[in-house]
Amino acid sequence: MAIYSDETASFIWRNGEIIPWEQATIHVNAVGHASVAGVFEGIKAYWNDAVRQLYVFRLREHMERFLRSIRIVRYGFHYSLEELQQAVLELLRANDYRRDVYIRPYVFQKGIVRELLQAEPGRPTELVIDSWPFDSCRDMSRALHVCVSSWTRISDSCLPPRLKCFSNYHNGRLAAMEAAVSGYDWPVLLDDRGKLTEGPGACLLLVRDGKVIAPPVTSGILESITRDTVFTLLQEALHVPLQEREVDRTELYVADEVFFVGTGWEIMPVASVDRLPVGEGKPGPIARAIAEAYRRVVTGRDGRHPEWRTPCLKQAPASGGPSGESLA
Numbered sequence: 458m459a460i461y462s463d464e465t466a467s468f469i470w471r472n473g474e475i476i477p478w479e480q481a482t483i484h485v486n487a488v489g490h491a492s493v494a495g496v497f498e499g500i501k502a503y504w505n506d507a508v509r510q511l512y513v514f515r516l517r518e519h520m521e522r523f524l525r526s527i528r529i530v531r532y533g534f535h536y537s538l539e540e541l542q543q544a545v546l547e548l549l550r551a552n553d554y555r556r557d558v559y560i561r562p563y564v565f566q567k568g569i570v571r572e573l574l575q576a577e578p579g580r581p582t583e584l585v586i587d588s589w590p591f592d593s594c595r596d597m598s599r600a601l602h603v604c605v606s607s608w609t610r611i612s613d614s615c616l617p618p619r620l621k622c623f624s625n626y627h628n629g630r631l632a633a634m635e636a637a638v639s640g641y642d643w644p645v646l647l648d649d650r651g652k653l654t655e656g657p658g659a660c661l662l663l664v665r666d667g668k669v670i671a672p673p674v675t676s677g678i679l680e681s682i683t684r685d686t687v688f689t690l691l692q693e694a695l696h697v698p699l700q701e702r703e704v705d706r707t708e709l710y711v712a713d714e715v716f717f718v719g720t721g722w723e724i725m726p727v728a729s730v731d732r733l734p735v736g737e738g739k740p741g742p743i744a745r746a747i748a749e750a751y752r753r754v755v756t757g758r759d760g761r762h763p764e765w766r767t768p769c770l771k772q773a774p775a776s777g778g779p780s781g782e783s784l785a
C-alpha cells in the first residue's frame with residue numbers, strides 16, 4: 458500500500474550541510490551497513506494556506522524519541538535537541554515547501570558491508586535529514602481490509618519495537634508481503650502471547666461500547682506520537698473514554714470500530730479483519746470525528762495546542778499558529 462508520492466526534495470541535510478539531493482551519495486558497499494545500523498524518525502509538516510505557514514507537527518517530541526532511539530543503540534552523537542529541530546527548519550526553508558511534507562532524519566554508524574557486526578560505541582556516525590512532498594488529504598470513505606499476520610511481532614528482548622530503527626521494519630515487511638499475496642490491504646501483528654501489538658508503520662486502536670481501547674506501550678508497539686495526540690483529542694475534543702490494556706485477537710472480530718493511527722497514515726479506518734466486517738464495514742463515527750479533529754489541529758485550523766506546531770516560515774506569527782475557527 459503506497460502512501461508516498463515519488464517526488465524528491467531539491468536539497469537534503471547531511472552532516473550539518475544543505476546539499477543538492479542528487480549529491481547525497483554513498484558507496485554501494487556501505488548501503489547494507491547504513492541501513493542495518495540506521496536509526497530514524499518520521500515527521501510531518503502541514504501547509505496552512507490561509508495563514509501561508511508550514512507547521513511542523515510535534516517536532517520536539519519526534520526529536521526526543523530520535524534521541525531515545527540513539528541512546529538505546531549507544532551511538533556517540535553530539536547534536537542537541539535544539540540543533541536537531543533547527544536543522545529540520547533550515548532544510549524545509551531551503552526546499553521552499555508550500556505543501557504538506559514528510560521529514561525523515563536518520564543516523565547510522567559508518568562502515569562497509571564486511572563490517573556489519575562491528576558496533577563499537579565510538580564509531581563515526583552520519584546524520585542525514587531528507588524530506589519529500591506528501592499528499593495528506595485522506596479520503597475518509599476509504600477503509601482497509603486487514604488480516605492478522607502469521608508472523609509474530611518482534612519483542613523488547615530481541616529487537617525492541619520502542620527503538621525506531623530500519624532493521625525492525627523487516628518484521629513488518631514480512632507481514633505486509635504475506636498480507637498482499639493473500640489479497641489483504643495490510644496486516645496487524647500479535648505478540649508471542651497472542652496479544653495485539655500494531656501494524657507495520659502505525660498503531661491500532663479499537664472502539665467497543667463507546668470506549669476507545671489501545672494496547673499499552675509494553676505491548677510491542679512504537680511509542681507513537683500520533684497515538685498520544687489522538688488520546689488527548691479523544692478526551693478534550695470528543696469526550697470519549699479511553700482504556701489502555703492488552704487486547705485479544707478476537708476483540709478485533711467484535712469491535713465496533715478499528716483504526717490505525719500514525720504520522721504517515723494519520724487516521725486510517727479498518728473495514729474488515731480476517732474478512733469479518735468491522736461494524737458496518739466502513740469508517741465509523743469515532744474514526745471520522747478523530748480524523749477531522751486531527752486534521753484541524755495539525756494544520757493549525759484549530760488553534761489549540763500551539764506547542765504542537767512549530768512554524769517554519771519566518772514571516773508568520775511565531776506563536777505556533779492562529780486560534781479560533783475563522784481561519785479554516
Ligand code: PMP
Nearest residue numbers: 658659660679681682683719720
Ligand atoms: N508503529 C510503527 C512501527 C511505526 O513505524 C509508526 C510510524 N512512525 C507508528 C507506530 C506510529 O508512530 P507515530 O505516530 O509516532 O508516527
